[in-house]
Amino acid sequence: MLEQIVEFPDSPSGSRGATAAVVTDQWTWSGAVGTDSRGTPLSADTSMAVSSITKTFIAAEVLLLASKGSPNLELPLSRYVPHRLTANFATVRQYLAMTAAVPDYQPDAFARLDRAAAAAPEKHWTLAQSLAFAEGPLGVPGQAYIYSNPGYVLLGMLIEKLTGLPLAAALRRDLADPAGLRHAAFQDGEKPQPPAAVDDDPACGAPDGYLPCRAVASLAAAPGGLAADAPTVARWGYQLYGGRVVPADLVSQMTDGDGEYGLGTMLFTRQFGLGEAYGHRGDMPDHTSLLVVVPAKHVSIALILADGGRSIDRRMADLTTALEPLLG
Template structure:
């Protein structure tokens, strides 16, 4: 397996559109946006957006190309979604194809933690060890520091991922607990504080916190508190839920026959807290609009998401890299899929882009998509 989410985070922090200055401190999100639009963008106006997708699949082997792509845009006036190309099995993609969006899962985990803090069920400034006793919480990093990836808990190393992949591949249909996957973490924990450093284990610990506070599976809490209120129709937190069809084809040799999960239950459950979400592009775009538009969390917690210089709380701060205004969102990357959510609240627009290939420079087609969007938003 190839895991490059950490590399993508570095690219995002340095300018994931392929250029531009390093982000500076960002203001909090603006006041609550209007409800997302329901009208479909006129076909003649949507042609420029579909042309961007056609360009992606025209050069599938380029660093920013892909064999298949789906995308969606949500504004306060209209919505659009499109697709081009096919998955690795040759099945044509549709706008509503469920595809793993990997680290975009972290935006949901962060939002749930902030909701629980708002309800006084946990304290962001308390050490995570107050609630979750684990070897990775022994340095007394706070809940907020884990959210902001400044807890001193580094990411899994390549060897860790390799051993984990071998173990889950031995039984592709087995459910893995969060604690079982964390047993494969081998890097020494550092003192908390300092600059953000990509950490999947921190978000695994935060999922454990959600389960400790709510008394149930974290996927159930995310559905109850976030998915349902945001009106999301096509989101599944594996392996607590199976992706809704149509589902992208996968070709992971370790998984054997398809079992309804992507790529299979063992891999999906082992990475569930930080990368288990499977969704279609319209769902991801709607989620971004609702979240950063202040329609899921109260104004205070919404602003907390976007505080910082590089990484907020479960949120990448993208400055003006995509040309339309200050952007927030998250990148996701796995062995066979890349995804990017970009929300520009001042323009009342949310954009989701998903590629049927992993490790791609997805910021390039996203920049082309937002450029095509500009005349449609005026």
């Protein structure tokens, strides 16, 4: 199936390269085809930027902290993180659910982010500094789902405040290490481990060991800074949504809802043909990623394409169709 992805790399659902992994109760599988943007052949353990799959870690960490006493999910986030983007008194839970009415970065803001990164690709940006690019008026919380990267930056700031640790250190201590994720890197607090893809992001210049470079990685840290290989992403989904790394009652909160988003979790209903499914998509200029977990089948699937902006759902559907006879 993976070979079909690179057969027509310029098609909407094609790519120059792809990696994938499956984790079940009884067996695991991983594979790779094609190359990264510099022509280096991919292997199953090649790290790539998996962008917004990071949000599953942020939500799990906030819920884990809440289960230990703080934060209170029903209190305004402004109680913990005073900021102009928390001034509408949306609750912590609403930020997790993306119903806090905080607008996403606008196209001109992304252009300014690129210019700032290009001016100093090696620069480390703090979470608070990255919010300088967030624009638009706050709305009334609780009325509508609005996908918001700045909202997850604020949740990252919440984690740092409550743990007293840099975001990467908190996620490593509480989630990645307990889940056995040795090949995950929370950028830019951590650097991707080799083998790692090399990006051709025009904002970044020469490779510096981050994906795509330190400035972009740190600007995206909380909502999308994770770099990992497909087996690591699949293992994370299996551990998280199987209740193996955070308690099952917290997982049920992440996957609750009748819309398209729970708490840091995309709700795929029966979109991929195997049953109720959860996970997250990610998209960066050189990588498109998708994590799909079907608890009823005890299966977690990760797919990463070595191109950005691709129609990855179609390729995931091909993969789940091929897997169905093997899952019982």
